[in-house]
Amino acid sequence: MFVAVFLLLITLCAQGGNGDEGQEAQRLGHVSVVIAGGTGDLAKKYLWQGFFQLYINQVSSGYTFCFYGGGLSPKDKGTPALFEILKAVSCPSGVPVERCAVLKEQYLRLAQYRQLKTAEDYQDLDKHIKQQLQEEGMVEAGRLFYLSVPAFAYADIADKVNNACRPTTGAWLRVVLEKPFGHDFRSAQILATQLGNSLKEDEMYRIDHYLGKQVVSKILPFRIANKKFLDPIWNKYHIDRVEVVLKETLDAKGRIPFYDEYGVIRDVLQNHMIEVMTLLTMRLPKNMSNNQEVLQNKLKIFSTLQPLGKKQAVIGQYQAYNAEVWAELNKTKDYVSRTPTFAAVVTHIDVAQYDGVPVVLVSGKKLDERVGYARILFKNDVFCVQNHDSIHCKPKQLVYYFGHGNLQYPAILVTKNLFKPALIDSEWKEVTEHKDIKVLGLPISDYYVQTPIVQKDAYAELIAQIFSGRRDNFISAENLLASWNLWTPLLDSLASSFPRIYPGGADNGNLLDFRLKGREISYISKAVIIPPDQVGGSSTDNFQIMQGKYRSADMVTAWTEELIERLATDLQAAAEAVVSEGGTFHLALSGGSTPLALFQRLAQHHFSFPWRDTHVWMVDERCVPLTESESNFHLLHEHLLQHIRIPYYNIHPMPVELNQRLCVEEDGGALLYEREVNKLVSNSSFHFVLLGVGYDGHTASLFPGDKVDGHGERLIALTESPVKPHQRMSLTLRAINRAHQVAVLVMGKGKHELVTQLSRVKDSPNKWPVTGVRPTSGKLIWYIDYDALLG
Ligand SMILES: *[C@@H]1O[C@H](CO)[C@@H](O)[C@H](O)[C@H]1NC(C)=O
Ligand SMILES: *[C@@H]1O[C@H](CO)[C@@H](O)[C@H](O)[C@H]1NC(C)=O
Numbered sequence: 001m002f003v004a005v006f007l008l009l010i011t012l013c014a015q016g017g018n019g020d021e022g023q024e025a026q027r028l029g030h031v032s033v034v035i036a037g038g039t040g041d042l043a044k045k046y047l048w049q050g051f052f053q054l055y056i057n058q059v060s061s062g063y064t065f066c067f068y069g070g071g072l073s074p075k076d077k078g079t080p081a082l083f084e085i086l087k088a089v090s091c092p093s094g095v096p097v098e099r100c101a102v103l104k105e106q107y108l109r110l111a112q113y114r115q116l117k118t119a120e121d122y123q124d125l126d127k128h129i130k131q132q133l134q135e136e137g138m139v140e141a142g143r144l145f146y147l148s149v150p151a152f153a154y155a156d157i158a159d160k161v162n163n164a165c166r167p168t169t170g171a172w173l174r175v176v177l178e179k180p181f182g183h184d185f186r187s188a189q190i191l192a193t194q195l196g197n198s199l200k201e202d203e204m205y206r207i208d209h210y211l212g213k214q215v216v217s218k219i220l221p222f223r224i225a226n227k228k229f230l231d232p233i234w235n236k237y238h239i240d241r242v243e244v245v246l247k248e249t250l251d252a253k254g255r256i257p258f259y260d261e262y263g264v265i266r267d268v269l270q271n272h273m274i275e276v277m278t279l280l281t282m283r284l285p286k287n288m289s290n291n292q293e294v295l296q297n298k299l300k301i302f303s304t305l306q307p308l309g310k311k312q313a314v315i316g317q318y319q320a321y322n323a324e325v326w327a328e329l330n331k332t333k334d335y336v337s338r339t340p341t342f343a344a345v346v347t348h349i350d351v352a353q354y355d356g357v358p359v360v361l362v363s364g365k366k367l368d369e370r371v372g373y374a375r376i377l378f379k380n381d382v383f384c385v386q387n388h389d390s391i392h393c394k395p396k397q398l399v400y401y402f403g404h405g406n407l408q409y410p411a412i413l414v415t416k417n418l419f420k421p422a423l424i425d426s427e428w429k430e431v432t433e434h435k436d437i438k439v440l441g442l443p444i445s446d447y448y449v450q451t452p453i454v455q456k457d458a459y460a461e462l463i464a465q466i467f468s469g470r471r472d473n474f475i476s477a478e479n480l481l482a483s484w485n486l487w488t489p490l491l492d493s494l495a496s497s498f499p500r501i502y503p504g505g506a507d508n509g510n511l512l513d514f515r516l517k518g519r520e521i522s523y524i525s526k527a528v529i530i531p532p533d534q535v536g537g538s539s540t541d542n543f544q545i546m547q548g549k550y551r552s553a554d555m556v557t558a559w560t561e562e563l564i565e566r567l568a569t570d571l572q573a574a575a576e577a578v579v580s581e582g583g584t585f586h587l588a589l590s591g592g593s594t595p596l597a598l599f600q601r602l603a604q605h606h607f608s609f610p611w612r613d614t615h616v617w618m619v620d621e622r623c624v625p626l627t628e629s630e631s632n633f634h635l636l637h638e639h640l641l642q643h644i645r646i647p648y649y650n651i652h653p654m655p656v657e658l659n660q661r662l663c664v665e666e667d668g669g670a671l672l673y674e675r676e677v678n679k680l681v682s683n684s685s686f687h688f689v690l691l692g693v694g695y696d697g698h699t700a701s702l703f704p705g706d707k708v709d710g711h712g713e714r715l716i717a718l719t720e721s722p723v724k725p726h727q728r729m730s731l732t733l734r735a736i737n738r739a740h741q742v743a744v745l746v747m748g749k750g751k752h753e754l755v756t757q758l759s760r761v762k763d764s765p766n767k768w769p770v771t772g773v774r775p776t777s778g779k780l781i782w783y784i785d786y787d788a789l790l791g
């Protein structure tokens with residue numbers, strides 16, 4: 001029977017033919033699939049198999065197909081190579097062997113190799129396709145180009161496709177791209193622009209095969225199917241932390257030329273892992289079939305992620321890596337690669353729902369096991385008095401298990417102390433018979449487990465979605481740039497860091513274990529690597545915090561970090577002294593970038609600061625709306641106020657905006673602030689005024705040449721700055737000098753010259769405004785770091 005059918009094939013695609021089921025072909029039209037890089041590794045391992053699956057699924061749907069494997073080699077070399085690959089394509093489970101054999105025979109006949117190198121090659125391909133359509137009297141449905149080539153070739157191929165190989169009117173063009181899409185924000189943007197010159201956004205399918213994994217693609221459907229259980233607990237009150245983990249046992253050997261340029265963060269965190277993270281945390285779409293809504297909700301997560309810096313990551317490199325680099329990159333033995341092969345990164349989502357919930361992304365090569373999963377660990381407030389093995393007091397967790405590891409199959413697991421989940425759909429089943437294994441610390445019998453009835457390959461799944469034009473599992477240009485926008489600053493800040501060296505495999509022990517502390521992450525064990533030439537003496541021990549005199553006032557000096565610690569401690573001591581007497585502490589803070597480190601220190605380490613009994617005033621303000629990033633109050637709010645528990649009515653921004661205009665004398669903003677000070681601050685004497693000093697010697701917003709000593713009895717004045725925004729509101733010297741305590745903070749090498757100069761000049765407020773700071777009965781302390789003091 002099958003043999004007979006086989007002989008009746010109509011000829012198509014040069015040497016092949018479509019199957020018996022193709023009678024309706026004329027109805028839906030003809031599809032040309034072109035895999036550029038068609039004899040490469042990815043094509044060999046996944047793509048031809050994936051397209052075979054597509055062919056099997058679509059063969060009786062009314063479409064006809066031709067498949068072209070494109071490559072740079074000439075036809076006589078490429079053809080046998082392609083044939084070898086196609087011969088190895090296997091029959092998917094669920095397809096009867098005999099039927100599969102016939103389909104495979106057809107698939108082979110429908111596929112051919114073509115050299116795709118020059119513009120003419122693409123023109124020839126176009127001509128060939130059109131000729132076919134004409135000869136067979138077929139309508140064209142679409143063309144699918146799968147670019148399985150290095151990213152540097154994308155723009156060129158896209159250009160050739162656009163110029164010579166667009167389908168006939170009415171038919172679709174879909175071009176599939178594989179990562180990497182750039183290696184930082186800028187390069188991604190350039191690539192996006194180049195591709196945008198040839199292709200429309202909706203013609204591009206940026207593939208992330210992770211999104212085709214069966215469990216990953218069910219993260220949202222599972223959340224929706226179990227909404228009634230998850231809604232009440234999907235928030236900071238119940239979630240302890242979220243983890244996305246991808247552990248590998250393999251090394252990077254053989255791919256070093258690629259890998260060394262990228263490293264683990266660019267290779268998997270920037271794409272696979274952050275994508276999974278967005279699926280776990282994004283707002284559920286109202287309509288899952290609305291691609292646009294899904295993509296928009298995903299995008300929103302990026303805009304709420306806290307920026308990533310050095311303190312949000314730990315990195316490692318397996319020991320043998322550097323030798324592999326020497327060998328594959330032909331480097332000499334003194335070359336040291338800093339490319340991380342392991343990274344753990346903690347992110348925080350800045351929305352009330354997830355406030356304070358860490359989201360951890362962990363991945364590495366040469367670890368102890370191969371496994372991928374995402375886990376939501378919930379808080380458990382049950383205390384078991386007697387039976388500690390009771391499920392009630394065990395961890396509560398929801399695990400999306402992507403595969404490998406102990407379990408070996410993809411699954412979604414929910415501990416029995418959470419809820420019994422509904423099945424996602426009819427393609428999934430519950431598993432009740434288990435081997436005796438543990439999954440993330442718990443016996444499998446502690447979980448409800450569901451798994452797909454048939455396991456499907458990620459590429460095959462995504463190819464099917466591309467064919468049907470579904471875009472929600474692909475990366476939009478906006479999404480891509482938002483992701484690079486998040487990762488680029490971290491990558492830049494890590495560029496000069498040395499990764500921790502780990503032996504690899506089980507020997508890693510607890511060397512890579514890390515701790516989450518507030519918004520920061522650090523290795524739990526200290527691995528001190530002392531270069532041989534430094535053994536026997538540590539240079540930084542010689543410097544401690546030093547006391548001294550500067551401009552006949554007190555001075556504290558130390559390395560930057562210690563200096564900030566000391567200032568924060570002094571500030572808290574001053575506040576406690578006032579509050580313990582039953583008073584209210586009045587603190588005036590200045591703007592600019594110098595005090596930001598202090599603000600962060602206060603927010604992150606001084607939890608016992610008596611904020612409830614503290615009033616925060618501004619030393620000075622720029623005449624811009626408070627909502628703008630230039631506003632001093634805005635900075636103060638970003639870095640301090642929003643992180644502490646201070647009553648709103650204790651906060652006093654300067655009224656720079658009155659009657660819908662900024663700092664107009666007649667509006668009386670300065671006077672208004674002065675009255676508020678007089679009303680609340682006893683004797684109008686702030687307890688603590690924090691000042692900085694500018695390169696020109698200005699302090700607060702009192703600038704040289706601006707008649708700094710001419711404000712008379714006024715506490716607040718409008719002033720003029722030589723730099724934009726010019727208009728300012730500022731405490732006057734009189735207000736500053738009434739304070740109980742004034743601290744002037746000076747940091748950074750750039751201020752060294754100023755510090756030297758100031759140490760020599762006499763008090764001359766109109767030339768050097770900071771020299772006018774002389775508290776009448778209060779105390780003045782200079783806080784100067786070593787960089788500023790010693791240069
Ligand atoms: C969901 O979105 C799809 C695709 O945009 C649309 O066809 C469908 O009507 C929507 N369903 C509802 C209930 O809005
Ligand atoms: C490796 O480097 C050496 C010295 O620079 C050079 O002579 C040799 O050709 C290089 N080999 C390869 C494979 O690049």
Ligand SMILES: *[C@@H]1O[C@H](CO)[C@@H](O)[C@H](O)[C@H]1NC(C)=O
Binds near residue numbers: 685738739777778
């Ligand atoms: C009020 O402040 C001024 C200026 O600092 C000071 O000289 C005076 O002693 C203070 N008066 C009281 C009652 O504290």
